[in-house]
Amino acid sequence: DGGITQSPKYLFRKEGQNVTLSCEQNLNHDAMYWYRQDPGQGLRLIYYSQIVNDFQKGDIAEGYSVSREKKESFPLTVTSAQKNPTAFYLCASSTRQGGAEAFFGQGTRLTVV
Amino acid sequence: AQSVAQPEDQVNVAEGNPLTVKCTYSVSGNPYLFWYVQYPNRGLQFLLKYITGDNLVKGSYGFEAEFNKSQTSFHLKKPSALVSDSALYFCAVRDGDAGKSTFGDGTTLTVKP
Numbered sequence: 685d686g687g688i689t690q691s692p693k694y695l696f697r698k699e700g701q702n703v704t705l706s707c708e709q710n711l712n713h714d715a716m717y718w719y720r721q722d723p724g725q726g727l728r729l730i731y732y733s734q735i736v737n738d739f740q741k742g743d744i745a746e747g748y749s750v751s752r753e754k755k756e757s758f759p760l761t762v763t764s765a766q767k768n769p770t771a772f773y774l775c776a777s778s779t780r781q782g783g784a785e786a787f788f789g790q791g792t793r794l795t796v797v
Numbered sequence: 798a799q800s801v802a803q804p805e806d807q808v809n810v811a812e813g814n815p816l817t818v819k820c821t822y823s824v825s826g827n828p829y830l831f832w833y834v835q836y837p838n839r840g841l842q843f844l845l846k847y848i849t850g851d852n853l854v855k856g857s858y859g860f861e862a863e864f865n866k867s868q869t870s871f872h873l874k875k876p877s878a879l880v881s882d883s884a885l886y887f888c889a890v891r892d893g894d895a896g897k898s899t900f901g902d903g904t905t906l907t908v909k910p
Contacts, residue, residue: 690840715896724806726887726902727841734896742897774840782891783829783848786898788840 687711690775690789696797697762697769705760705792707775713787714780716758720744721772721791730773733758734780762794770796799824799892803901810878810908818873818904820888829891830871831898832862834884841887847871858882878908 688709697703707716715734719727729742733752747766752758758777762769772793776786800823810816822828829848833841845856852864862873871888888901 688840717897719900724902727900729897729899732897740896772838776841780896783846785831785843785846786833786841788833788842790840791838793838 688775688777688787688789690773690792692792693790695792695794697794699796700764702761702763703794705762705773705775705794707758707760707789708756709758709777709787710756711777711787712755713777714755715778716752717776717778717786718742718748718750718758718760719774719776721774727774730760769794799828799890799899801888801890801899801901803886803888803904805904806902807905807907810906812880812908812910813877816875816878816882816906816908818886818888818906820871820873820901821869822871822888822890823869824890824892826892830862830864831889831891832856832860832871832873833887833889833900835887835903836884844873844886878906880908880910882906883908 691706717732718730728744731750733739749761775789778784778786802821831846832844835841847854847864855861885903887903889898891898
């Protein structure tokens with residue numbers, strides 16, 4: 685069953701800790717994306733990757749880091765430098781064609797406690 | 798730079814009535830335009846897209862959208878709304894093969910019985 689899987693669904697973090705959100709896809713897509721969603725603000729792009737071993741900063745990359753060592757995986761680390769990390773995080777993938785739609789995971793809700 | 802505007806935070810319609818969710822965009826080249834739907838605490842689901850050709854695009858669940866180049870708009874429409882259409886709708890634009898999409902802030906559609 686093809687798709688994109690994010691884990692965990694809910695994540696709690698203490699202030700000062702780094703946490704890593706998992707994103708795996710078996711759609712054979714080259715491009716992968718991480719978005720942050722806050723109420724009333726839509727989706728904001730954190731990082732994206734067009735190909736393995738390469739990634740670019742999005743609009744709000746500060747306090748986040750990513751890696752793309754495998755085509756299937758694009759983990760996102762929320763570091764202690766991110767001042768307001770509580771949010772809903774969405775991972776997506778697509779082919780590299782401009783007209784290709786994105787496939788989204790079910791999201792991870794991160795809460796700082 | 799590319800941008801998307803969804804001028805209405807909320808749209809309310811009665812079941813059985815037609816619905817319209819508005820979207821305007823700005824790109825420097827030829828746009829690729831998308832509509833996605835999000836149900837609570839879930840990822841986004843693709844509804845339809847415009848790449849080229851016919852200005853009226855038909856998508857999933859009876860939705861359609863009309864591309865208007867002169868007005869730089871891509872409004873989402875459905876002839877007869879269902880209560881189950883109630884959700885958060887996002888318009889997105891990609892400027893050619895730039896590699897990343899820009900999303901609007903979303904419009905909450907509420908269909909009342």
